Amino acid sequence: MFHGFIPHIMGTRFDILIIHPNVTLLHRIWVTITNELEYLDRILNRFDPKSEVSKINALHSQNSIPISTELGNILQLCQYYYEHTFHLFDITLKDFSEIQFCNRHISLPASELTLDFGGFAKGYALQKIRNILQQENLQNAFIDFGNSSILGMGHHPYGNCWKVSFLNPYNQSILKEFNLKDCALSTSGNTLQYNRHIINPLTGIYNGERKASTILSPDPLEAEILSTVWMIADHRQREYIAKNFKDIQATLYDL
Numbered sequence: 001m002f003h004g005f006i007p008h009i010m011g012t013r014f015d016i017l018i019i020h021p022n023v024t025l026l027h028r029i030w031v032t033i034t035n036e037l038e039y040l041d042r043i044l045n046r047f048d049p050k051s052e053v054s055k056i057n058a059l060h061s062q063n064s065i066p067i068s069t070e071l072g073n074i075l076q077l078c079q080y081y082y083e084h085t086f087h088l089f090d091i092t093l094k095d096f097s098e099i100q101f102c103n104r105h106i107s108l109p110a111s112e113l114t115l116d117f118g119g120f121a122k123g124y125a126l127q128k129i130r131n132i133l134q135q136e137n138l139q140n141a142f143i144d145f146g147n148s149s150i151l152g153m154g155h156h157p158y159g160n161c162w163k164v165s166f167l168n169p170y171n172q173s174i175l176k177e178f179n180l181k182d183c184a185l186s187t188s189g190n191t192l193q194y195n196r197h198i199i200n201p202l203t204g205i206y207n208g209e210r211k212a213s214t215i216l217s218p219d220p221l222e223a224e225i226l227s228t229v230w231m232i233a234d235h236r237q238r239e240y241i242a243k244n245f246k247d248i249q250a251t252l253y254d255l
Helices: 023-044 051-059 069-083 123-136 218-234 235-244
Strands: 004-010 010-017 100-102 106-108 141-145 150-153 163-167 174-180 182-191 211-217 249-254
Touching: 004 023, 010 123, 023 051, 023 123, 069 218, 106 150, 123 141, 123 150, 123 182, 123 218, 150 163, 150 174, 150 218, 163 182, 174 182, 174 211, 174 218, 174 249, 182 218, 211 218, 218 235, 218 249, 235 249
Parallel strands: none
Antiparallel strands: 004 010, 010 141, 100 106, 141 150, 150 182, 163 174, 182 211, 211 249
16 A cells, blocks of 8 residues: 655645555656646646746736646636536636636636636546546555545455545534545535635625535546535525536535
8 A cells, every 4th residue: 555645735635545566656656646736736726926827817917818738728627617507616706707718828807807726626636646547557546635525446455445434524523424436525614713715606705604515426526616516506506507417426414
């Protein structure tokens, strides 16, 4: 079993367990994974003034700004999820439709618009890491971003899955236990110390309810995106969004 970790990346801690007898292979893959995470962080970390997104946000330019191919692909994905979640997933937290991007260029016509990939980046990174492992024919791994974005590939060496407990952040009681096997789990919610971080982009109102959500999905990016969407969607919106994403298992908890 190989354990690799990064104390702080994409705003949280990163841990990975990989099961394979070839230690040399595992160390080589760990280098590839850390390089990929650092690369994505240099693009998407809005708190790093040197990142690509920070430079775009700082310019507030209506003029067309060149962007990397990676960021162009990411923006296309964000547009897809924006359109398929009744605009509840919105990296501007205001109005994604105001962004203009094509041919590896972007402009932000509204001066108050900025880009925030907080509800996207970890799921996107999990997709990338899964692809790296699959290309090396590695089947059993557990990948964890800060206990909130998790991917279980294959199974634990002493079981047929990876077992994960979801705790109530207010009293640490177990809300639910999950058996992950080739499946991602993403959680979202409020705590006593951290309860003004989920905003409804349609209303501009923060969600401060004592609630939490979990999304299970074969796709770690969909799990990441929808766990936050589930917190702000109403019952009717959740019903319609579930029709767009038929492979998910979504739960909303009163805490």
